[in-house]
Amino acid sequence: MQILIVIGAVVALAGIVGLIWCILMALKARKTSSNxxxxxxxxxxxxxxxxxxxxxxxxxxxxxxxxxxLA
Structure with missing residues (x-):
């Protein structure tokens, strides 16, 4: 079941990277939006x-x- 743990960690890390990307895009939108x-x-x-x-x-x-x- 170690493979399940590794796959889960990679998927969770991808989700966290997506959340960080969202934060950066929201900050960029706040700075560059005119209206x-x-x-x-x-x-x-x-x-x-x-x-x-x-x-x-x-x-x-x-x-x-x-x-x-399961381990």
């Missing part, structure tokens, strides 16, 4: 990616926990 509508449109796209990255991270953590329990 509220443009900022809102950019942040809506970032929120979609953010939810996906959060789900990916949670899935990875579930894989790690299930690998530990």
């Amino acid at each position: 509220d509508e443009e900022l809102r449109a950019r942040l809506q796209r970032v929120v979609i990616v953010n939810m996906g990255a959060l789900g990916l991270s949670a899935l990875g953590l579930m894989l790690v926990v299930s690998g530990i329990l």
